[in-house]
Amino acid sequence: MNVINTSVRRKELTRLAAQLFVQEGFDRTTVRMLAQEMGIKSGSLFHHFKDKQEILAAVIEEGMQNALTIARQSIEHCSSDPEARLRAMARAHLETLFTDRNAHVVALFEWRRLDPVASAHLSHLRDAYEALWVQVIDDALEAQLIRGDRFLVSRFILGALNWTVRWYDPSGPRTPDDLADELVAMIMAH
Template identity: 65%
Template structure:
């Protein structure tokens, strides 16, 4: 099952749905609202998607795939030190989170609305993304640069970055690169 697609029209519809899901919430967004915002009739929506649940799955799948591709690229391009790799992951996480706020917000806040089949389908993407982080944290721990359980540190770091969706102001005093550096300073021992 792969609900994401390269169809430009379907991607456009997915972006519109992401915005509505973030503004209204998944449960309060009706098929009629989606169709109206998309400029199509309610019945035409089902030419592109089986149901509203498939739209939600497509939004989350696309945003998670994009984040995973960006994170893998960042890891490949980073200097192979735990600090450089952690900063690279944090920067790309913040960039993708804040460049596509709607889709990533939906992935964060509406995950629980996925049905069991879609959640199972998407879990491998989420786990692959978290595994990149976990790998860097484990490497840093082996060098004595991180203390504590790597899985917990990974979840704390991702949670802190995700929470910036609530408070970060791009017009404020720090850019996303500076925020990524701050995260690395908090997670890694000074010797790193």
């Protein structure tokens, strides 16, 4: 299964589907609603996607690919200092959430709607992303910048970062970098 497709039109349709899934939820979004949002006939939708499940998988896969790319670039362009790497990952995560918000909201809240085949296919991307975080958290734990159980620390950090999609106002007084710095400051052992 490979739902990523380089077609510009398919990417645009995926973006529109993500927006609709966020507004209506996956279950309440019909094929007719998707086609209307995309400006095509219902039957034409199946020229680009096999079914609604494939659209969901495409939305999540594209968002996760982007998140992984941004995170890897952030780590590559960062010093080996554990604190700098922790800040870089937090900033990268927030950058991903705020530049590709709809895809990430869909991934966070609709992952459970994926069929088993799509879920298994996309799990490698989630696992690769989480592995980057585990490496950064392990380094921070070893340097005694943070304390606690690695599993709980990683869930706490990712949970806090992910929840910002619910309350953060990009036009407000705090930038995503400010937010990332504040989170890292809160979890660091003093």
